[in-house]
């Protein structure tokens with residue numbers, strides 16, 4: 369097809385500003401789905417997404433649209449709507465020439481609006497500003513237009529007004545997409561080059577890749593090579609996503625297509641596919657690698673009682689806490705596998721000394737995803753922790769409390785900027801460790817739910833850190849080791865030992881609970897031995913009650929883990945590090 373009739377775009381928006389609802393309308397006006405039927409947002413495919421009302425995986429739809437008697441191919445590249453998944457937004461955007469920036473005409477500019485706008489700017493994309501929900505009686509499009517002008521310097525005359533719910537202004541938006549976004553800068557006549565935007569696994573056909581073709585053509589049966597490992601493969605599956613698969617024999621530069629190379633086929637997101645004659649060092653696009661922000665130990669639930677520790681587990685990286693939750697939920701729903709997770713932590717970095725150690729690790733810098741991997745402090749010359757730049761959009765009256773919250777979390781405020789007479793945008797440089805657990809909840813509660821938050825990676829910053837161990841009667845509990853900022857040592861030591869004292873049931877022996885850093889005890893609690901049998905007072909009494917108690921005890925046993933003959937309920941490992 370003619371490249372000049374192709375448009376590649378994404379809809380980007382703050383959570384709940386109506387992205388999925390608008391996508392449904394676009395599918396309707398292009399005849400993919402019937403209007404009026406409750407389509408339950410066809411683009412949100414996963415069950416998890418339906419339940420949580422969030423978009424997790426990006427799904428693409430190629431739409432045909434008639435404009436001035438010509439048929440256009442509009443590729444809508446869907447993006448996830450939650451901060452945790454912002455790296456997926458980046459991937460999608462690499463295949464776009466423009467974005468529809470959707471803003472709720474009642475809520476106005478929010479933290480994620482700021483984040484996605486800056487991402488679109490950075491990638492030199494055309495931005496179509498669109499106010500949604502103008503049907504709401506509290507909608508104030510003029511106010512939000514002024515916000516767009518003052519925050520992003522957007523010309524008020526270019527702002528469209530729609531109601532995705534009522535279907536108002538949808539054709540005007542389609543026309544703006546065709547008129548304002550340029551066709552892809554792709555060359556069908558040079559050799560084949562494409563890059564992977566997304567991948568998923570198909571039971572029968574192997575890895576399927578959503579790809580954007582930069583140049584040349586792709587066809588079934590064609591030999592191609594992956595840039596990452598130069599492995600040669602044959603294209604076995606090729607389809608447009610509408611969003612259901614529509615097989616095609618070939619596809620040209622500028623198109624976004626699904627492509628598969630058989631059961632052992634495929635590359636990772638960001639990898640490139642090249643024709644065999646292309647130079648190996650061809651670089652068409654750089655997609656920043658996915659950065660795991662949160663790590664947690666994960667264990668199969670039903671094996672944990674057989675193993676001295678929590679069972680053979682893995683340490684996995686996640687994009688954020690929501691990603692971690694969605695992951696466990698999908699394991700359960702799609703694979704019927706129940707998993708136990710330890711408290712999440714962030715990755716740290718250390719610079720090490722000692723030629724043996726450096727030789728062993730083949731580097732003088734180590735990324736630490738598990739506190740137990742931290743080398744001895746003698747061998748560490750510098751510690752680093754991951755920081756983010758956080759954006760908060762809040763009603764101006766909460767500037768004080770928000771600043772206090774961020775400073776409490778070891779953050780550095782930047783100069784706030786007003787959005788209008790009621791709203792302010794604030795930015796902070798913050799340690800990731802201070803926000804992964806409960807920052808969002810705290811922010812919501814101090815601002816009566818009115819502030820919104822988003823963050824972006826700000827790299828590793830030098831920091832003062834130490835490993836804190838928990839000992840029970842002198843024995844290390846591996847799962848409870850943590851890496852802590854030195855200013856938090858005393859507080860965390862006290863909180864952890866007190867919580868453990870509450871959570872560990874009394875046993876036959878007295879238990880000393882200690883928080884230790886580098887041989888120094890920071891806090892200690894003593895859990896007294898219990899005095900009598902739990903059922904003693906029931907002897908001769910109510911038999912069913914006694915049976916029930918014993919049953920509870922044996923059930924309890926299964927979920928116990930022993931350290932130095934001390935039995936610890938399994939949940940303790942997950943709950944104790946939570947705030």
Ligand code: GTP
Pocket residue numbers: 381382383384385386387388389390421422423448449450500501502503504530531532533534
């Ligand atoms: P994420 O998938 O989490 O990013 O959310 P989203 O941006 O896709 O929002 P979604 O389309 O799920 O809409 C959020 C809520 O706003 C839903 O309850 C929609 O019914 C509602 N909504 C969307 N568009 C409109 C609109 O034009 N008018 C009104 N009144 N409500 C709307």
